Amino acid sequence: MPPEVNTPATEATNTPIGNVATTNDTVAPPKSESSGLSTGVLLLSGAAFIVGVFILGNIIVNTVSGVVSSWNLPVGSSHILSMLYSVAMAALTGIAGFFIANRLNMPLKEMLFGIFNPLQIPSYLKAGAIGAVALLVFNVVVTLFEGNTGISKVFVPPYQVMNIPTLLASLGFTVVLAPIAEEMLFRGALLSLVRNSSFSVKALMVAISSFGFMGYHVAGAFMSAFQTSTSAGDFNVFFATLTATMPMLVLYFLSGVMLCLITLKTQNIYASWVAHAIYNMAILYGANTFILNLLPH
Numbered sequence: 001m002p003p004e005v006n007t008p009a010t011e012a013t014n015t016p017i018g019n020v021a022t023t024n025d026t027v028a029p030p031k032s033e034s035s036g037l038s039t040g041v042l043l044l045s046g047a048a049f050i051v052g053v054f055i056l057g058n059i060i061v062n063t064v065s066g067v068v069s070s071w072n073l074p075v076g077s078s079h080i081l082s083m084l085y086s087v088a089m090a091a092l093t094g095i096a097g098f099f100i101a102n103r104l105n106m107p108l109k110e111m112l113f114g115i116f117n118p119l120q121i122p123s124y125l126k127a128g129a130i131g132a133v134a135l136l137v138f139n140v141v142v143t144l145f146e147g148n149t150g151i152s153k154v155f156v157p158p159y160q161v162m163n164i165p166t167l168l169a170s171l172g173f174t175v176v177l178a179p180i181a182e183e184m185l186f187r188g189a190l191l192s193l194v195r196n197s198s199f200s201v202k203a204l205m206v207a208i209s210s211f212g213f214m215g216y217h218v219a220g221a222f223m224s225a226f227q228t229s230t231s232a233g234d235f236n237v238f239f240a241t242l243t244a245t246m247p248m249l250v251l252y253f254l255s256g257v258m259l260c261l262i263t264l265k266t267q268n269i270y271a272s273w274v275a276h277a278i279y280n281m282a283i284l285y286g287a288n289t290f291i292l293n294l295l296p297h
Contacts, residue, residue, distance in 0.1 A: 039201050046190045046205050049096060050212035053185055054219070057088045079169040086177035093185045100189070111192040112184050114268025124266055128274025131262045135255050135279040139288045142251040144295075174284050179276035186213045186256065187263040187272050195267070202264065210256030217252045218245055255279075 061081055068084070069077045094112060101111040162170060186209045194205045225241035262272040282288070 039197070039204075042193050042197070042201065043204055043208060045100070046193055046208045047212070049093075049100075049189060050185070050208070050215075052096065053089055053092045054212075054216065056092050057085055060088045061085050073165075079166060079173060083169060083173045083177055086173060086181040089181040090177075090184055093181070093189055097184075097189050100193070104193075106192065112188045112269075114188060114192070114263065114266070114270070116268050116270060120266070124268075124271040125274060127262055127266055127271040128278065131258060131272065131275030132278035132282065134258050135275060136282055136287060136291070138251055138254050138258070139279075139283065140291050140295075142247045143288065143292060146247045170284070171281075174280045175277045179273050179280060182213065182216070183259070183263075183269040183273045183276060186210075187259055188269045191260060191263050206257060206260040206264075209260055210253050213256035213259075214249055214252035218249060221245060 061084055064084065065077070065081055068080050071077070071080075073080065094108070097112050098108055101108045104111070190205055190209045190212075191202075194202050197205075221241060222238075222245075225238045229235040229238040259272040259276060262275055263269055266272075
């Protein structure tokens with residue numbers, strides 16, 4: 001799911017494990033079975049991973065946005081910046097992942113993409129297709145809950161309003177770059193940290209990943225509303241934005257959880273990427289609108 005255009009390292013330290021505690025001993029924090037790191041450090045590392053990539057990605061995009069906007073290209077600058085953001089996210093995830101994988105004695109490819117079994121490709125495709133349908137159902141249910149079905153009566157396919165370069169850029173970003181970058185960060189790197197951990201630790205990392213995934217997609221709207229509210233000295237705009245986007249917050253969080261479950265089930269991001277890509281393509285071409293128009297109003 002592509003983030004707002006305005007939007008785009010972990011530090012892992014060892015916590016020593018003591019021997020069996022006696023009456024006067026302090027019990028050491030529990031450690032992950034896969035990494036030897038304490039559960040707290042793992043979860044904080046996951047959160048820091050998200051925040052670090054977000055901040056650095058934004059710095060990169062904001063630094064070059066002026067230059068990109070000045071180019072006379074047949075593709076809108078927003079599409080170029082969106083693609084650049086995804087590339088930056090993937091690159092930063094890879095760089096941070098390199099150091100973490102080194103610390104965990106894990107191959108970088110395995111950390112970012114998971115464990116790939118070519119014999120399971122049909123299963124990955126099946127899981128991806130089922131996941132895409134689930135994401136589409138979430139979208140339709142949230143839209144119905146919002147009561148905004150009326151705005152979806154007319155859908156204009158992108159190929160009718162975009163020139164060929166812009167359409168290709170939109171497809172490249174929406175279906176390829178954004179899903180790959182987001183799956184590498186939110187599912188690949190984060191869930192690799194807890195691959196062999198207990199159910200409770202995995203559940204906590206899924207929550208962190210899903211909140212981060214949600215935040216990436218609404219950060220632009222919230223930052224814009226906050227700036228507007230600060231300038232006007234009236235935070236009604238910010239709170240109105242928060243209220244208006246509440247259903248979308250739920251949608252992005254549930255979508256993040258679904259993609260995490262697919263990743264944990266398959267032990268890699270290939271199936272979740274398929275689900276993510278199919279869903280984005282479906283939304284881009286109005287599948288949710290089509291379904292909504294079939295429902296009684």
